[in-house]
Amino acid sequence: MRRLKEKVALPFAPAAVADLQERLLAWYRAEKRDLPWRRTTDPYAIWISEVMLQQTRVETVKPYWARFLARFPTVLALAEAPLDDVLAHWSGLGYYARGRKLHEAARVIVERHGGALPADAAALAALPGFGPYTVAAVGSIGLGLDEAAVDGNVARVLTRWLCREGDPREAKALAFFREVASLLLPPGAAGDWNQAMMELGATRCGPGAPACLGCPVATHCLAFRAGRQAELPPRRKAKARPELHLAAALVVRDGETLLARRPDAGLFASLWELPAVTVEAGEGTALLQRLVDEMVGGGAVVGEAIGTVEQTLTHRELKLTVHAVAAQAQAPRIAAPYVDVRFADPAAALPGGLSSVTRKALRASRQER
Template sequence: MTPSAAHLASVRTPLLDWYDRNKRDLPWRRTKDPYAIWLSEVMLQQTQVATVIPYWERFLARFPTVLALAAAPLDDVLSGWKGLGYYSRARNLHRAAQEVVSRFGGKLPSTAAELLSLPGFGRYTSGAVASIAFGEQAPLVDGNVARVLSRLFEVEGLPGDREREATLWELATLLVKGERPGDFNQALMEHGATTCRPENPLCLLCPVRTGCVAFRKGRVDELPPAKVRAAPKKLTLALAVWAHADTLLFARRADSGLFGGLWELPAAEVDEDATEAETTLRLTGALGAGVKLEAMLGTVKRQLTHRDLTLRLYRVSGPLRPTRSAAFQELRWCTPSEAATLGMSTAMQRALEAAMTALK
């Protein structure tokens, strides 16, 4: 698909003019610091703007530069990310900062091609940082941009379809060429977030509706077609609440998978209808030490994007206090106040709070 120059112009100029008049006043739009812009782009993945703003401000205050982030222990970084979810973003951010220091002298590279070589930098993030922070004519496509372009140019296909994705990137590449590429990319995203919405789009307020093929053909509600979402899977974890003196046992997960790299009350996956004997076996296997279930302390339920999570809290004991296990990166006995400084998911934080309440 190669739209005419006139069609491209009917989108580009009006959309930039609209953005200048209507853009939201967001804190990362008031800075030229590439690191701060990069941080905002990472946080905004899978997360609403209103949620991100206070996290972005706190994280920047805690780690004000790439050098500060690279030098910080991973636990501190994960702790600063607590509550944002998708923790692989924080691990990649930390690894990328260290590579920026070692490979680029502490300054983010200015091209999408170089940025793409860093951990966590996919095609979207590379294009966003290169265009917004450095003014490179680098394209980007996220969910909002995909929807806008699908309607403007009548791009068929389900989200994720390879031919559709290639067409969208081709269109984004054509459109970004010209003045103010960073502002134009933000205009596309802003338009999708506020006007060309998934449902009830504000077509009568749209600055580019005269160039919108879907509007002209009455197909706005059809494009893009809705992606069928799979029902969340049920996941049940048994958590070991093992107290000794004033401490509890905590475990750090492997970097991959759910809650990767984060700390928790040691957990093992169990069947929804697991007996106490089966639960004992699973926890013993996870900790590599004999475990005795003493009492059920309660249950915490959390709704994650792809999972219905049930956390069952068991007070446990054993003849030997474990200090290492093949199932976890690290085991550590901590007081609750020490545990507060660890990188822990919101779900596990709620479980810890429930366990502390039950133990009182």
């Protein structure tokens, strides 16, 4: 590992480190939340949970994790499945690149490692989608490796333990915290230790004012001792996020809805949605009318807005307005940028699945059960 210019040293005596480890591990083992992926020792199931939990709430992940494993119970099953099927089971979780990387990594694991996740940090790091956190989390929890995992929760905890200034989410700070976490790691208990650190950050040492009275290791926290636990880490000023406005067409024929499929790259890649165009805020429906004309022929009329939904994407704020369309019954035609188009029941299984914003749009327009 490349060493940092910033010197890494713990401000705790060895006896204090041992006491901190003992207290935190005891608290975690007694108080940890009962989460379904904590009831398994299967590295594959643990890997799936770790990827799903990135940028997604625990309660949202629970049913998806169970359904995903029921359909793809092993690495081999995931590797052999069509990508469309994988994305269909990911539909609604968002950040679909995660599902694609899972599928890609599963194929590599089958080809290079006989279908089993390799119990080696370097080999894990060579897999698609395995960054430092995923390597450490899956390696320690699922494979027993002595690797320190640092996510946002852990970085916040360490910021307070060390009473360190600055934004812990910056790349330099994360690299520093990975080395600090490695120094604190109790050999042979890395899996529980990493989960204990994350659990502490999620349930006691959260953003804003932490619950120090319920913290098992508050006496070792330098920010707590200095009375600065509520001000560290400093709140990050929210950056203005660009807005993306879409106008979508709701065309219904014999109880089925017109859906169009995105290409394999770009926004909502490979997923199905209501046919839509990018518009400027306040712009009319001329562009949407043109798209509808190409898909279902002349005579189709784009009507008034019947629903609006908003969604936060990775780097943008999306606002989608749904317009009712009156059109004659005929076979639809593909139009750019889409690669497929059909009338279908939105509640039925579709190759690749529906985008999450489309599910919201259908609910908003009362078309999805």
